[in-house]
Amino acid sequence: MLISALCEYYDELAKEGKVVPEGYSEQDVHYLIALKPDGTIDDIIDYRIKTTHKDKKGKVKEQFAPRSITLPQRTEKTSIDSNIIEHRPLYIFGLNFEKNVFTPDDKTNKARKSHEAFVKANLEFIDGMDSPLINAYRNFILNWIPENEMDNHALIALGKEYKNAYFAFCLSGYPEHLIQDEPKIKDKITVLKADNVSDDGQKSQCAVMGEELPIARIHSKINGIAGGLSSGTVLIGYKASAGCSYGNEQSYNSNISVEAMKKYTTALNSLLSEKKHKTIIDDTTVVYWATGGSVNNDCCDLFNSFFNDTTNSEEDKMDISQTDQMLSDTFNLAREGRITRERISDLTGIDENIDFYIVGFKPNSSRLALKFIYRRRFADILFSIAKHQEDMYITGIKKSVPFWILKKELVSPKANNLSIDASLLSAVFKSILYSSPYPNYLLSTLVSRVKTDQYINAVRAGAIKAYINRQARAVNKKEELTVALDINNTNQAYLCGRLFAVLEKIQRISLNGNEINRTIKDAYFASAASKPSLVFPKLLSLSQNHIKKLNDGNKVFYSKMVQEIISKIDGEFPDTLMLTDQGKFMIGYYHQVQAFFEKNNKEEN
Numbered sequence: 001m002l003i004s005a006l007c008e009y010y011d012e013l014a015k016e017g018k019v020v021p022e023g024y025s026e027q028d029v030h031y032l033i034a035l036k037p038d039g040t041i042d043d044i045i046d047y048r049i050k051t052t053h054k055d056k057k058g059k060v061k062e063q064f065a066p067r068s069i070t071l072p073q074r075t076e077k078t079s080i081d082s083n084i085i086e087h088r089p090l091y092i093f094g095l096n097f098e099k100n101v102f103t104p105d106d107k108t109n110k111a112r113k114s115h116e117a118f119v120k121a122n123l124e125f126i127d128g129m130d131s132p133l134i135n136a137y138r139n140f141i142l143n144w145i146p147e148n149e150m151d152n153h154a155l156i157a158l159g160k161e162y163k164n165a166y167f168a169f170c171l172s173g174y175p176e177h178l179i180q181d182e183p184k185i186k187d188k189i190t191v192l193k194a195d196n197v198s199d200d201g202q203k204s205q206c207a208v209m210g211e212e213l214p215i216a217r218i219h220s221k222i223n224g225i226a227g228g229l230s231s232g233t234v235l236i237g238y239k240a241s242a243g244c245s246y247g248n249e250q251s252y253n254s255n256i257s258v259e260a261m262k263k264y265t266t267a268l269n270s271l272l273s274e275k276k277h278k279t280i281i282d283d284t285t286v287v288y289w290a291t292g293g294s295v296n297n298d299c300c301d302l303f304n305s306f307f308n309d310t311t312n313s314e315e316d317k318m319d320i321s322q323t324d325q326m327l328s329d330t331f332n333l334a335r336e337g338r339i340t341r342e343r344i345s346d347l348t349g350i351d352e353n354i355d356f357y358i359v360g361f362k363p364n365s366s367r368l369a370l371k372f373i374y375r376r377r378f379a380d381i382l383f384s385i386a387k388h389q390e391d392m393y394i395t396g397i398k399k400s401v402p403f404w405i406l407k408k409e410l411v412s413p414k415a416n417n418l419s420i421d422a423s424l425l426s427a428v429f430k431s432i433l434y435s436s437p438y439p440n441y442l443l444s445t446l447v448s449r450v451k452t453d454q455y456i457n458a459v460r461a462g463a464i465k466a467y468i469n470r471q472a473r474a475v476n477k478k479e480e481l482t483v484a485l486d487i488n489n490t491n492q493a494y495l496c497g498r499l500f501a502v503l504e505k506i507q508r509i510s511l512n513g514n515e516i517n518r519t520i521k522d523a524y525f526a527s528a529a530s531k532p533s534l535v536f537p538k539l540l541s542l543s544q545n546h547i548k549k550l551n552d553g554n555k556v557f558y559s560k561m562v563q564e565i566i567s568k569i570d571g572e573f574p575d576t577l578m579l580t581d582q583g584k585f586m587i588g589y590y591h592q593v594q595a596f597f598e599k600n601n602k603e604e605n
Contacts, residue, residue, distance in 0.1 A: 001373065001375065002264075002359060002370065002373055003207075003208050003256065003260065003264045004208050005291065005357050005375070006263065006264035006267040006268055007208055007209075007260055007263040007264050007267070008291055009267045009271075009289055009291055010263040010264065010266055010267040011263070012291060013267065013270065018270070019266055019267075019270065020070055020266060020270075021070075022262075023072065023073055023189050023190065023192075024070050024071065024072060024073060024189070025070070025071060025072075025073050025074045026068050026069070026070060026071075026269070026270075026273065027068070027069060027070075027071045027074060027087055027166065028066035028067070028068055028166055029047055029066055029067055029068075029069050029087060029166050029167065029168045030046075030047060030048055030066045030161070030165040030166055030167070031044050031045060031046060031047050031048075031158070031165055031166075031167050031168075032044070032045040032047045032167070032168055032169070032170050032175055032178070033092070033140075033167050033168070033169050033170070034170055034171070034172040034173075034175065035133075035136040035137065035139075035140055035169060035170070035171060035172060036136065036172055037132065037135065037136050037139070037171075038136070038139055038143075039136055039137070039138070039139025039140035039141070039142065039143050039144070040140075040143070041140075041152065041154045042172035043154060043172065044154045044155075044157065044158060044167075045170075045175055046064075047066070047067055047168070047175075048064040048065060048066055048067065049064070049065050049066075049067055050062055050063070050064055051063045051064075051065060066166065068273065069168060069178065069180075070180070071083070071085055071087060071168075071180050072084040072085055072180060072185075072189050074087075076218075076220060076221055076232070078231070080110070080113050080114055080117050081117065082114070082117040082118040082120070082121040082122065083121075084121065084122065084125050084189070085122070085168075085169070085179055085180045085185070086118045086122065087166045087167055087168065088114075088166065088167075089162055089163070089165060089166075089167060090110070090111055090114045090115070091114045091115060091117065091118040092115075092118060092167060093115070093144070093146060093149065093155065094111050094112060094114065094115025094116075094118075094144075094146035095111060095146050095149065095150065095155070096111050097159075097160070097162045097163050100159070100160075101150075102149075102150045102151075102152075102155055102156075102162075103150060104146040104147055104150070111146070112146070115146055118141075119141050122137075122141055123138070123141055123142075125185075125188070126138055126185070129182075129184045129185070129188075130184075131182055131184060132171060133169075133170070133171045133174075133177070133179050133182055134179070134182055134184065134185070136171055137169055137179055140169075168180070202214065202215050202217070203215065204255050205255065206255065206256060206257035206259075206260055207254065207255040207256055208256055208257070208260040208264075209257055209259065209260050211257075213257035213258070213259060213260075214257060214258050215254075215255060215256065215257055215258070216254075216256055216257060216258045216260075216261035218237075219234050219235065219236045219237060219254075219256070219261050219265060220232075220234075220261065220262070220265040220266075221233060221234055221265075222234065222235055222265065222268055222269060222272065222368060223269055223272065223273075224269065224272030224273060224278070224285075225272065225285045225361050225362075225363050225368060226280050226283065226284075226285045226363075227283055227362070227363045228363040228368070229363070229366065233363055233366060233367060233368050234366065234367055234368070235264075235265075235268070235367070235368045235370075236254050236256065236261075236367075237366070237367050238254075268287070271287050271289055272285070272287060275304070276300045276304045277289055277300055277304075279304070279307045281360070281407075281422065281425045281426065281429065282419060282420060282421075282422040282425060283362055283422055284360045284361065284362050284371055284422055284425075284426065285360070285361045285362070286307075286358060286359070286360050286361075286429075287358075287359045287360075287361065288300060288303055288304075288356065288357060288358045288359070289356075289357055290354050290355065290356050290357075290378060291354070291355050291357070302382070303356070303381070305402070306385060306400070306402050306403060307402065307403040307404065307429075354377065354378045354379075355375060355376075355377060355378070356375070356376055356377065356378040356381055357373070357374070357375050358372075358373070358374040358375075358376075358433065359372070359373045359374075360372045360373075360426065371426065372426065372430070374430075374433060376433065381433060383435075384432060384433055384434060384435045385432060385433075387435045388431075388432045388435070388466070389401065391462075391465070391466035391469055391470060392406075392459075392462040392463060392465070392466045393462060393483055394458055394461050394462040394465050394483055394484075394587075394590070395458075395483055395484040395485070395591065395594045395598075396457070396458035396461070396590075396594050397458045397459070397462055401459055401462065403428075403429070403432065405459060406428070406459060406463060407420060407425060409446075409449070409457070409459045409460050409463065410424070410445050410446070410449065411449070412449065412452065412453055413453065413455070414453075421441070423441075424439060424441045424442065424445065427439035427441070427442075428442055431470075436470075436474075437467075437470045437471050437473075437474045438463075438466065438467045438470055438471075442463065442467055443464065443467045443468075443579060443580065443583055444579060446460055446463055446464050446467070446583070447464070447529075447579060447582050447583055447586065450464075450529075450586055451525070451526040451529060451530075451582075452526075454521060454522060454525050454526070456586055456589070456590050461586065461587060461590040464583045464586055464587055465481045465587055467583065468480065468481055468580060468583055468584065468587075469481055471580070480494070480584070481494075481584070481587050484591060484594070484595070485498075485591040485592060485594070485595040486591065489588070490568050491581075491584055491588075492569060492570060492573075492574050492581075493532075493574065493577050493581035493582070493584040493585040493588065494584045494585065494587065494588035495565055495568055495569055495588060496528065496532045496536065496569075496573065496574065496577075496585050496588065497529075497584065497585035497586060497587065497588025497589035497590075497591075497592070498565055498588040498589065498591065498592040499536070499562065499565045499566065500520075500521075500524075500525070500528050500536075500539070500585075500589050501588070501589045501590075501592035501593045501596070502558065502561050502562055502565065502592060503520060503539050503540070503542075503543045503546075503562070504519060504520055504521050504593075505558070505593075505596055506543050506546045506547060506550070506558050506562075507519060507520055507542075507543070507546045509546075509550060509554055509558075510545075510546040510547070510548075510549040510550060512549070520539060520542065524538075524539060525589075528585075529577065529582045529585045529586060530576065530577055530582060531575065531576055531577070532573040532574050532575075532577065532585075533572060533573040533574060533575045534575075536573045537573075540562075543562070547559060
């Protein structure tokens with residue numbers, strides 16, 4: 001399904017002129033080599049794009065990213081093999097940069113051999129061509145002698161940037177016109193571009209296109225996968241003989257034609273090159289796209305702003321605002337019981353029948369491992385996200401909670417390492433997409449974090465509430481947890497959580513504004529959430545001392561509240577709370593704290 005879907009996406013891109021022409025490929029370039037007519041280097045121009053972002057402390061920092069340009073098809077061989085219009089420094093200059101010194105010498109003589117391959121291939125290619133830029137390029141190739149250029153001022157100015165930089169050529173004074181844009185070079189590329197045949201002409205029925213076509217022996221590499229090889233990684237490849245059958249070698253075993261191979265690799269590389277089409281979930285790269293009549297980027301923008309942290313640029317903030325409003329409207333329909341796919345389509349302006357693909361990749365040696373692939377109508381996905389938001393909604397949450405914010409709450413706010421179990425994130429991701437119960441590991445992680453950090457906010461509370469309610473819904477039980485404080489809820493764990501919040505409030509008021517180093521929350525919250533019968537008798541005894549310090553009005557008010565909650569406890573406090581009940585304890589605590597907070601706000605107003 002994946003290869004077929006990518007080929008379909010390629011066809012849609014091709015209709016809209018959004019794919020790289022046959023015989024070309026996209027390549028990142030950092031610098032332009034500006035040549036004089038005689039082929040000498042006049043300057044090396046910084047071609048990178050400057051962007052800004054905020055670090056964790058809120059400071060604005062600058063970043064420089066390479067530009068992606070279209071060059072004649074790049075070689076994928078690991079042995080020495082030059083490109084037409086080379087971009088790699090070792091081939092162009094024939095120099096290594098080691099210990100702050102440029103030198104043509106190395107143990108394997110690779111620099112010298114690479115440069116010789118570049119000279120030979122490119123002189124042959126431009127033979128008979130004539131133009132000011134082509135002539136300057138030819139002169140550069142003929143006159144550049146690596147041994148004589150170790151002190152070249154332009155290279156020395158690059159310094160350590162040299163080794164990892166990629167280059168393109170232009171005439172000095174004309175940086176907007178690059179050599180690959182020369183009409184004569186483009187014409188020759190068109191003539192010489194590879195025919196749609198495999199290396200030895202082997203044909204078979206293509207597993208994707210269904211026609212008898214030349215089969216691809218080697219598949220092009222995929223770039224942009226987190227943790228993948230810098231040179232690219234193949235999705236389909238056969239190296240071990242155990243994977244081969246019927247006397248076929250390498251990717252002849254896949255029965256994917258050259259045409260289908262070029263389509264799916266081009267489409268996947270195109271998706272991975274755009275941030276709106278991918279997100280990283282720890283070590284898994286998630287790619288998503290929409291198909292159905294046209295390349296619908298609105299779907300990807302909405303999906304991306306929910307699952308990615310896109311808060312760095314004003315454009316992204318606008319996308320977040322629009323998505324938040326859309327999800328809010330969808331959520332309101334959900335709360336009113338009026339949410340339908342047709343209404344979602346009206347809200348977003350997106351065709352409800354558009355198919356949406358979500359694919360997870362993980363690098364595995366030199367190949368990619370496909371972790372999951374989901375295909376759903378985008379309206380169904382949006383419906384599921386809205387239901388997730390509805391389940392997450394709790395007092396204190398004023399807008400939608402993107403996946404990346406939920407992910408942050410699964411680790412300590414003091415942690416330097418934000419790594420989370422990838423299997424947990426993938427399972428939560430799937431639960432959101434399919435409106436299914438959240439994984440058990442989510443609740444245990446949240447409860448552990450709250451007890452360890454002694455900190456519960458709206459996102460953590462909302463996630464605990466969502467987990468418990470979905471579990472109840474899955475077995476046709478009544479949902480126990482509401483959005484705000486439920487004084488009619490008689491669940492023993494919920495009542496214990498409420499009582500703990502009231503006792504903490506009494507302690508804080510009794511201090512009359514004075515600071516305290518250690519509250520009952522600091523000392524007893526984790527144990528109270530696990531073994532109420534062991535902790536609450538002591539807390540009630542302590543609270544008597546605190547109540548004595550209150551004024552008469554507060555003394556009566558809070559004493560009655562304590563008695564009201566205790567009266568609903570079944571004889572004695574629970575001995576041990578299981579994991580789900582610990583979650584209910586935390587929701588009861590959170591609800592009661594928020595009720596106090598809202599009451600204080602009303603009084604101040």
